Amino acid sequence: MVSEVERSARNEKYEQERIEHTPWVEKYRPKNLDDVASQEHTVKVLKRTLVSANLPHMLFYGPPGTGKTSTILALAKQLYGPNLFKSRVLELNASDERGISIVRQKIKNFARLTVSNPTKEDLENYPCPPYKIIILDEADSMTNDAQSALRRTMETYSNVTRFCLVCNYITRIIDPLASRCSKFRFKSLTNDDALARLQYVANEEKVEFEDDVLNQVLRISNGDLRKAITYLQSATRLQNTTTFSDEDMQIDDKISVNTILEVGGVVSESIIKNIITTIESKNSKKIIDGTKEIILQGFSAQQLLDQLHDALILDDARSSITKNKIALILFDTDRKLSNGTDEHIQLLNSFLQISKVI
Amino acid sequence: MSLWVDKYRPKTLNKLSFHESITKNLGALASTGDFPHLLVYGPSGSGKKTRVYATLHELFGSQVEKLKIDVKTFTTSSNRKLEFNVLSSPYHLEITPSDMGNNDRVVIQDLLKDIASTEQVDFTSQQKGIKHRFKVVIINEADSLTRDAQAALRRTMEKYSSNIRLIMISNTTSNIIPPIKSRTLLVRIPAPSVSEISQILNNVATKENLKFSVNEESEKLKLFEKIAINSSQNLRKALLCFETVSMQNETIQLSTNLIDLDWEIIIKNISRLILTNQSVANLSKIRVIFYELLAHCIPARIILKTLLFDLLESCESNKIEDLVSIGSTFDNRLSLGSKSIFHLEGFAAKAMVALS
Incomplete structure (x- = not known):
C-alpha cells in the first residue's frame, strides 16, 4: 500500500506538473476584478454589485482578447467562492451544443432551479447573492432561433437567475435579447495597460x-492581450528549448525581435519591400514570377495583404486618390479570400490591379 | 512494394533533409514536457505531414507507427447516422474533417470531448523518461473546417489543454479564424528549393541503383532540376514523376521527355483553343471537354487555375491583367456557387472576349 504521505507528495507533484503545462493565458487569467486590465468603467460598475449584491442581466461585447470572459468568471468567483461556484454558475460556450433544444431543456431547467442555501462559512467570506448566473460565452454564434427561445426564459426566471451574454459582435445578438441586458463595451486594451500586464x-x-520585444509583441497582436501572451509564451518555449538542445553552441538566450516575428507568422519587412518594388515595376511577367515565389514560400495571403495594406496606406508619398484605389482592391481581394478562393490567383490579381493604379 | 514517396519518407526528425531550423525547433519542442498546439501550413508537397509524423515519433517513440483505422458512428442533431474513419495509434489520432461535410461541428465536439475528458493512463513506455500526459489529435486540411466547427474548437483547446494537443495541417491560414490562430504556434513550411529537390532525387537514384545513359553528375543534375521545375517544387510530385520516368526505361535517357498528366495536356489543349479561335462553335467544343474533365473527378478549381496559368504563359502581355481579373472573379464564384460547369464555361467565354 502507498502511504498517505507518499500519495499526497505524488498528488502535489502531479498538480505542479499540471500547472506547468497550462498555457499562460489560463494561468494568469485574472482571479478577481482588480486584476482585470484596462476596462475601468466596467470594473467599477461590477464592483458596486459586489456590495449591493444586485445584478442586472448583462451583455459583454468587444474585440477578442480584451477580458470579457475573464471578467465574468472573476466576478462569479468573487460572488460565490469556490464551493458554491459549481452549483450556482452554468457556463456554456460554442463548443457545447447550443441548439434550440438545449435552450429549452438544459438552460431552462437550470434557470428554474431554486437557489441552494450557502453554508455559513461561505456566507461569511462571500456575498452569495440569492440567484444563479448563466454565462453564455461566444453568444454571437448562437442561432437566431435559440436566441429567441431565450427571451421568455430570461424574464420568467429573473428572480432566481441572471444571464450574462458574452460576444464579439453585438449586431449578431437579436434586439429583444440586447434590450433585456445592460450592455458593457470592452474596448481594446491601451498599450500601457497591456504592456504592464x-x-x-x-x-x-x-x-x-x-x-524592444514587448513593444513588438504588442504591435503584432493589435491590442489582443491573449494573443500577446500566447506569442510571448511560444517565443519563450522556442528560445528555451533551442538553447537547451545545443549546449555547445552558445546562442544568446534572450528572446529577440525576430523570434517574435517568426512566432506571429508575420512576413518580414524586406519581403514586403520586395513585393512593392515588383509591383512598381509594372512588368506583368515579373509580377507573375514574384507571386509564384511568395506562394511557394507558404506565406498566408491574408497576413500578407494586411501588411501590404499597412505599408502602402501609411506611405505619405502616395496621393489620397491612389490610396483610395489601393484600399478598394485590397478590400475586394480580402473578401474573395474569405470566401475560400485560391490564394495564388487572388494575390496575382490584386498585385496586377495595384500595379495599374500605383 | 511501396511507392518511392512512401519508401523514402523520413520517419524521424534527424533524417529530414531540408528546412533544418524548423526541424530543430520541432525537435526542441518535443524534447520538453511543454508542447503547444501547432498549426502547420505551407504549399502541398513541402513535407508538412512528414514533419508532423516525425515529431510524433520524437514525442512518443515508435508506437505511433502502429496505426489502425476505426470506424466511428455519430448521430447528428437531425438523427441521421454518420460514419467516418479515424486513423489512430495509442498516442494520437488523425481526422480529416472534409469526410464529414457539413456535420463536422458535431464530430469535432463529440470526438474531441470524448478524448479530452479521459487522461492518458499509461505513459511509462516512452523513451527518455519524459512523460507526456496528452494525446495528439491531427486535423488534416484544417482550412476546410467550417466556421462553426472552428468556433467549437476555441474553448475546447483551452479547457482540455492538459489532456489534448492539436496539430492542424493546412495549405493556407486564410480560412482559419483568428481565435484559433492566436491559440496555436504557427509553423510555416515553405516549398523546398529546386536544388534541394534534385539533391533528394539524386539520393534516391543512388539508393535504387538506377542506370543512367551518361554517368556525369552534372548531366544527371540537369535532369533532376528539370523534374523539380516541372513539378513546381512539389517534392511528392517530383518523386512520383521520377519514379514513372525510371519505370519506363531500364536505363534513363537524359533526354527523356517528362510525362505530363493526361488532364494537364487536355487543359493545355483548351487554352490553345481559346487562344486561336474565339467563336461560339469553339465554346461548345470546350464545354464537352469540361464535362469530360469534371466526370473524371478533376476538381473545378484546379481546372480553372491550370487553365488560367496556361493562358497567361502564351498570351500577349497587355492581356494578362484582364485575364487574371476574370480568373479571380470566376474563382470567387466557383467557391460560392455549386454548379461548377457554369463558372468554368463562363470563364472560357469571358477569356475569349478579352482576347479577341
Missing part, C-alpha cells in the same frame, strides 16, 4: 528578452 507575466515566468 505583459511585463508582469514576463517577470513571473522569468523571461529574458531584448529591449
Whole structure:
C-alpha cells in the first residue's frame, strides 16, 4: 500500500506538473476584478454589485482578447467562492451544443432551479447573492432561433437567475435579447495597460528578452492581450528549448525581435519591400514570377495583404486618390479570400490591379 | 512494394533533409514536457505531414507507427447516422474533417470531448523518461473546417489543454479564424528549393541503383532540376514523376521527355483553343471537354487555375491583367456557387472576349 504521505507528495507533484503545462493565458487569467486590465468603467460598475449584491442581466461585447470572459468568471468567483461556484454558475460556450433544444431543456431547467442555501462559512467570506448566473460565452454564434427561445426564459426566471451574454459582435445578438441586458463595451486594451500586464507575466515566468520585444509583441497582436501572451509564451518555449538542445553552441538566450516575428507568422519587412518594388515595376511577367515565389514560400495571403495594406496606406508619398484605389482592391481581394478562393490567383490579381493604379 | 514517396519518407526528425531550423525547433519542442498546439501550413508537397509524423515519433517513440483505422458512428442533431474513419495509434489520432461535410461541428465536439475528458493512463513506455500526459489529435486540411466547427474548437483547446494537443495541417491560414490562430504556434513550411529537390532525387537514384545513359553528375543534375521545375517544387510530385520516368526505361535517357498528366495536356489543349479561335462553335467544343474533365473527378478549381496559368504563359502581355481579373472573379464564384460547369464555361467565354 502507498502511504498517505507518499500519495499526497505524488498528488502535489502531479498538480505542479499540471500547472506547468497550462498555457499562460489560463494561468494568469485574472482571479478577481482588480486584476482585470484596462476596462475601468466596467470594473467599477461590477464592483458596486459586489456590495449591493444586485445584478442586472448583462451583455459583454468587444474585440477578442480584451477580458470579457475573464471578467465574468472573476466576478462569479468573487460572488460565490469556490464551493458554491459549481452549483450556482452554468457556463456554456460554442463548443457545447447550443441548439434550440438545449435552450429549452438544459438552460431552462437550470434557470428554474431554486437557489441552494450557502453554508455559513461561505456566507461569511462571500456575498452569495440569492440567484444563479448563466454565462453564455461566444453568444454571437448562437442561432437566431435559440436566441429567441431565450427571451421568455430570461424574464420568467429573473428572480432566481441572471444571464450574462458574452460576444464579439453585438449586431449578431437579436434586439429583444440586447434590450433585456445592460450592455458593457470592452474596448481594446491601451498599450500601457497591456504592456504592464505583459511585463508582469514576463517577470513571473522569468523571461529574458531584448529591449524592444514587448513593444513588438504588442504591435503584432493589435491590442489582443491573449494573443500577446500566447506569442510571448511560444517565443519563450522556442528560445528555451533551442538553447537547451545545443549546449555547445552558445546562442544568446534572450528572446529577440525576430523570434517574435517568426512566432506571429508575420512576413518580414524586406519581403514586403520586395513585393512593392515588383509591383512598381509594372512588368506583368515579373509580377507573375514574384507571386509564384511568395506562394511557394507558404506565406498566408491574408497576413500578407494586411501588411501590404499597412505599408502602402501609411506611405505619405502616395496621393489620397491612389490610396483610395489601393484600399478598394485590397478590400475586394480580402473578401474573395474569405470566401475560400485560391490564394495564388487572388494575390496575382490584386498585385496586377495595384500595379495599374500605383 | 511501396511507392518511392512512401519508401523514402523520413520517419524521424534527424533524417529530414531540408528546412533544418524548423526541424530543430520541432525537435526542441518535443524534447520538453511543454508542447503547444501547432498549426502547420505551407504549399502541398513541402513535407508538412512528414514533419508532423516525425515529431510524433520524437514525442512518443515508435508506437505511433502502429496505426489502425476505426470506424466511428455519430448521430447528428437531425438523427441521421454518420460514419467516418479515424486513423489512430495509442498516442494520437488523425481526422480529416472534409469526410464529414457539413456535420463536422458535431464530430469535432463529440470526438474531441470524448478524448479530452479521459487522461492518458499509461505513459511509462516512452523513451527518455519524459512523460507526456496528452494525446495528439491531427486535423488534416484544417482550412476546410467550417466556421462553426472552428468556433467549437476555441474553448475546447483551452479547457482540455492538459489532456489534448492539436496539430492542424493546412495549405493556407486564410480560412482559419483568428481565435484559433492566436491559440496555436504557427509553423510555416515553405516549398523546398529546386536544388534541394534534385539533391533528394539524386539520393534516391543512388539508393535504387538506377542506370543512367551518361554517368556525369552534372548531366544527371540537369535532369533532376528539370523534374523539380516541372513539378513546381512539389517534392511528392517530383518523386512520383521520377519514379514513372525510371519505370519506363531500364536505363534513363537524359533526354527523356517528362510525362505530363493526361488532364494537364487536355487543359493545355483548351487554352490553345481559346487562344486561336474565339467563336461560339469553339465554346461548345470546350464545354464537352469540361464535362469530360469534371466526370473524371478533376476538381473545378484546379481546372480553372491550370487553365488560367496556361493562358497567361502564351498570351500577349497587355492581356494578362484582364485575364487574371476574370480568373479571380470566376474563382470567387466557383467557391460560392455549386454548379461548377457554369463558372468554368463562363470563364472560357469571358477569356475569349478579352482576347479577341
